Amino acid sequence: MGDLSCSRSPDFTPLKQKMRILGKWLAGGLLSIVAIWIVTSVFSDSTPIEEWSEPLGRNILAPGSTYQERREGWATNHIGEHGLFGSRPEDLAAPSKIVIWGDSFVEAFHVEDASKMHRQLTGLRQGETRIKSAAIAVGERFCSIADYRFRIPDYEAVLGDVKLHVIHLYSLEDTFPDQYPGGRISLFLTEPTLHLEKYDNEFREIETPVSPGRARLLIDQYHLQFFSRLRTSLTKVARLNGLRFAPGIAQKSTGDPAAHRAWNRFLDPAWGSAEPPVEAWRFLLRELDSTTEAPILFVYAPPTPALADGQLVLENPEKNLADHFSSLCKEQGIGFVSLEEPFRRFLSETGRFPKGFHNSRPWEGHYNADGHRLVAEAIYSWIQENRHVVHPD
Amino acid sequence: MLFTQIEFFFFLAAVFAAVLLVRNHRAQKAILLVASYYFYAYWDWRFAGLLLVCTAVNYWLAGRMEGSSPVRRKLLVTVALVYSLGVLGLFKYFNFFVDSFRTMAGVAPDAASTLDLILPAGISFYTFQTLSYTIDVYRGNLRQCLRFSDFALFVAFFPQLVAGPIVRASEFLPQLETPRNLSWERAYDGFRQFVLGLFKKVFIADRLAAFVDPGFENAAALSGLTLWIVVLAYAVQIYCDFSGYSDMAIGIARAMGYDFTRNFDHPYLATSIQDFWRRWHISLSSWLRDYLYVPLGGNRLGRFRTYLNLFVTMVLGGLWHGANWTFVIWGAWHGIALALDRLLTGKDTGRSARPLTRKLPGFFRSLLGWALTMIIVLVGWVFFRSPDVNTALSILARMATFASGVAWYHPFTLGVLGGIALYHALLAAGKSAWFELKPDTVRGPAILFTLIWLVIAFYPREFQPFIYFQF
Numbered sequence: 001m002g003d004l005s006c007s008r009s010p011d012f013t014p015l016k017q018k019m020r021i022l023g024k025w026l027a028g029g030l031l032s033i034v035a036i037w038i039v040t041s042v043f044s045d046s047t048p049i050e051e052w053s054e055p056l057g058r059n060i061l062a063p064g065s066t067y068q069e070r071r072e073g074w075a076t077n078h079i080g081e082h083g084l085f086g087s088r089p090e091d092l093a094a095p096s097k098i099v100i101w102g103d104s105f106v107e108a109f110h111v112e113d114a115s116k117m118h119r120q121l122t123g124l125r126q127g128e129t130r131i132k133s134a135a136i137a138v139g140e141r142f143c144s145i146a147d148y149r150f151r152i153p154d155y156e157a158v159l160g161d162v163k164l165h166v167i168h169l170y171s172l173e174d175t176f177p178d179q180y181p182g183g184r185i186s187l188f189l190t191e192p193t194l195h196l197e198k199y200d201n202e203f204r205e206i207e208t209p210v211s212p213g214r215a216r217l218l219i220d221q222y223h224l225q226f227f228s229r230l231r232t233s234l235t236k237v238a239r240l241n242g243l244r245f246a247p248g249i250a251q252k253s254t255g256d257p258a259a260h261r262a263w264n265r266f267l268d269p270a271w272g273s274a275e276p277p278v279e280a281w282r283f284l285l286r287e288l289d290s291t292t293e294a295p296i297l298f299v300y301a302p303p304t305p306a307l308a309d310g311q312l313v314l315e316n317p318e319k320n321l322a323d324h325f326s327s328l329c330k331e332q333g334i335g336f337v338s339l340e341e342p343f344r345r346f347l348s349e350t351g352r353f354p355k356g357f358h359n360s361r362p363w364e365g366h367y368n369a370d371g372h373r374l375v376a377e378a379i380y381s382w383i384q385e386n387r388h389v390v391h392p393d
Numbered sequence: 394m395l396f397t398q399i400e401f402f403f404f405l406a407a408v409f410a411a412v413l414l415v416r417n418h419r420a421q422k423a424i425l426l427v428a429s430y431y432f433y434a435y436w437d438w439r440f441a442g443l444l445l446v447c448t449a450v451n452y453w454l455a456g457r458m459e460g461s462s463p464v465r466r467k468l469l470v471t472v473a474l475v476y477s478l479g480v481l482g483l484f485k486y487f488n489f490f491v492d493s494f495r496t497m498a499g500v501a502p503d504a505a506s507t508l509d510l511i512l513p514a515g516i517s518f519y520t521f522q523t524l525s526y527t528i529d530v531y532r533g534n535l536r537q538c539l540r541f542s543d544f545a546l547f548v549a550f551f552p553q554l555v556a557g558p559i560v561r562a563s564e565f566l567p568q569l570e571t572p573r574n575l576s577w578e579r580a581y582d583g584f585r586q587f588v589l590g591l592f593k594k595v596f597i598a599d600r601l602a603a604f605v606d607p608g609f610e611n612a613a614a615l616s617g618l619t620l621w622i623v624v625l626a627y628a629v630q631i632y633c634d635f636s637g638y639s640d641m642a643i644g645i646a647r648a649m650g651y652d653f654t655r656n657f658d659h660p661y662l663a664t665s666i667q668d669f670w671r672r673w674h675i676s677l678s679s680w681l682r683d684y685l686y687v688p689l690g691g692n693r694l695g696r697f698r699t700y701l702n703l704f705v706t707m708v709l710g711g712l713w714h715g716a717n718w719t720f721v722i723w724g725a726w727h728g729i730a731l732a733l734d735r736l737l738t739g740k741d742t743g744r745s746a747r748p749l750t751r752k753l754p755g756f757f758r759s760l761l762g763w764a765l766t767m768i769i770v771l772v773g774w775v776f777f778r779s780p781d782v783n784t785a786l787s788i789l790a791r792m793a794t795f796a797s798g799v800a801w802y803h804p805f806t807l808g809v810l811g812g813i814a815l816y817h818a819l820l821a822a823g824k825s826a827w828f829e830l831k832p833d834t835v836r837g838p839a840i841l842f843t844l845i846w847l848v849i850a851f852y853p854r855e856f857q858p859f860i861y862f863q864f
Binding site: 024029035043044237244247 | 399400403431434435436437438439440441511514607610611612613614615797799800801802803804805832833834835836837838839840841842843845846847849850851
């Protein structure tokens with residue numbers, strides 16, 4: 001091989017040999033590309049494909065596409081009509097529906113379709129021969145109650161007869177006004193007066209319709225996510241996005257990963273002792289109630305049981321808030337189910353948590369298949385106890 | 394700047410380009426010196442001044458030694474030691490000693506206040522490097538460096554500045570005297586070693602951190618079996634993190650024409666604790682041997698003093714890693730193990746106290762020695778990683794009793810542990826040739842490119858600094 005610079009040494013490598021080595025490097029490079037394609041198609045998350053939905057007036061996950069989750073849990077999700085995770089055509093064709101609303105807990109891309117709460121709920125109700133209703137989940141990460149208020153009419157229009165709207169709440173943070181967690185969400189505000197503000201209103205950026213290109217479909221079909229992400233990363237690097245070259249000043253590290261802090265923030269006693277925003281909640285519940293003819297049920301998931309610094313936390317820090325919210329629901333004629341006891345019982349009986357996975361942390365994060373089952377069972381029990389509300393006929 | 398940051402690759406490309414374009418040797422060294430100070434100032438420009446002062450003080454004091462009387466030389470080396478260790482002590486140990494004093498004396502926190510200091514990156518490494526120079530000049534083992542810029546480059550050379558390996562002046566300064574040979578062979582060797590180090594750090598160590606960190610944080614609730622996996626994973630994490638950094642440093646230096654000595658030699662294949670310390674962080678263990686153990690008397694003052702010297706050296710070696718009693722205990726634990734190893738192998742008495750193992754066939758003797766060494770090392774890592782002594786003791790108790798608790802079987806960790814075990818088994822079986830990555834084969838570039846793709850594809854979302862940066 002040749003010499004690069006300063007102190008030159010004679011290079012006697014014949015051209016033929018150089019070409020042979022170059023050929024081997026090219027072959028090695030190609031083999032490495034095949035290897036990384038195989039590895040990433042099995043072990044890395046895929047990239048979701050979005051497309052514009054005319055009836056819903058927003059971008060949704062492309063029906064017929066798949067989404068593969070590998071970071072938290074292990075699942076291949078099939079996207080049904082209207083961008084719904086794990087919804088089968090026969091569920092969508094059912095004469096009546098129970099719609100479960102929620103954020104990433106309901107989106108549930110961490111578990112296989114058959115384990116998702118709505119599919120388990122449909123399974124539980126299969127024995128009831130008289131009632132032909134299926135459960136559908138409308139979950140989207142970061143969404144909040146304010147979004148459900150605006151989306152319920154849209155989905156009722158496309159889904160047909162809805163017998164019950166179930167709103168899943170992970171902690172009560174979502175019910176508080178003036179939260180701004182960011183992302184593509186609507187807002188619940190107190191200024192100038194209590195009101196809900198739709199995401200695509202005149203003040204905020206209106207969603208641009210997207211359609212998946214041929215390249216995106218090929219990426220999905222052949223699991224080429226690595227190459228797509230590599231291109232995105234290289235483009236970012238080439239534009240020097242987010243890079244710093246100037247000398248800086250060091251900061252003391254907190255040593256606490258952001259994702260972990262996010263899960264544990266609800267265990268902080270200061271959060272649980274917040275004053276219940278009673279008037280705001282009354283307003284919110286009235287707004288929701290006026291949105292639909294169908295009954296509404298809140299399914300509340302507490303942040304407990306959880307592990308914090310090696311200690312098992314069983315006492316729900318926001319119990320006081322949950323009790324207040326529950327009584328206001330009762331006052332408004334809205335159902336309320338707490339998962340506090342089912343979760344605690346499950347832990348004591350099995351030693352396992354309803355949230356978390358072995359490839360993330362088996363005590364925090366999103367629901368695992370057991371967690372989804374517990375939610376489905378809680379909804380099922382409530383329906384059994386309130387058949388007159390869900391099926392008045 | 395971290396070796397795993399995108400900015401570093403721009404920086405490295407610029408430095409390589411400059412060194413290749415500028416043919417003049419002195420100009421190349423000047424470029425490397427400026428680049429090294431920029432590399433350090435990128436993290437915190439204020440501490441670049443501290444680095445410069447430390448360099449200047451040691452250079453000046455060593456420069457006054459040649460031709461001086463023995464008394465004056467002793468005085469100069471004492472000043473160098475007091476200054477260098479004083480600065481290190483202030484930044485690294487001041488709060489530790491004040492806190493320990495408070496605890497022991499039962500003094501209220503406001504009676505003896507600590508300082509809110511940021512530990513300058515790499516201070517432990519460059520302090521030991523500058524001291525090795527000053528002590529070698531004092532001993533007459535090394536001539537004083539005639540150019541301050543050469544000495545400054547030796548101290549600040551960016552590949553090894555913040556996390557080693559601890560390069561000796563006697564190894565590096567002679568390399569600055571002659572132009573470096575930058576050949577394709579060196580470039581490939583450097584590239585290979587850098588990629589292997591990057592893979593160890595980003596793909597293995599950083600991803601294991603996602604299991605190890607919460608594992609130690611929640612140790613009190615985890616099952617004993619899970620804790621065994623956590624501790625094994627930490628053993629692999631710290632090895633891949635630190636040896637990964639060393640590999641990257643050695644690789645960069647090699648591609649630029651400079652040679653550093655090996656810092657790790659498959660330490661988890663060691664069949665005795667002495668063997669382990671010949672393979673783990675070699676630049677530190679040899680530094681401690683030459684500048685601490687030997688001056689204390691080494692093995693020249695009788696059996697008891699030998700054991701005491703080993704113990705003291707390892708305790709101070711433990712304290713070098715950080716200002717915490719856990720590091721002191723880790724050092725003491727290894728010191729005791731080394732002393733016992735000497736005693737049982739009969740190195741000082743000529744009589745081995747291992748009659749049982751002597752009768753075993755070689756393979757089983759090695760296996761037993763390896764298993765015992767691993768247990769000593771793993772127990773040591775529990776202290777090394779735990780935030781405090783009580784936590785470490787509680788983890789060891791839970792491991793020993795296989796306590797019940799939350800079970801966590803992290804698939805990536807189990808896969809890595811299996812892979813590492815297989816790799817070591819093959820090495821022990823003499824199959825090291827399988828892992829040679831030659832440039833004139835298809836396998837070499839195929840594996841190296843695959844490792845690069847894996848690093849990119851599975852780059853962790855959460856920032857993971859090098860473990861040894863904190864030391």
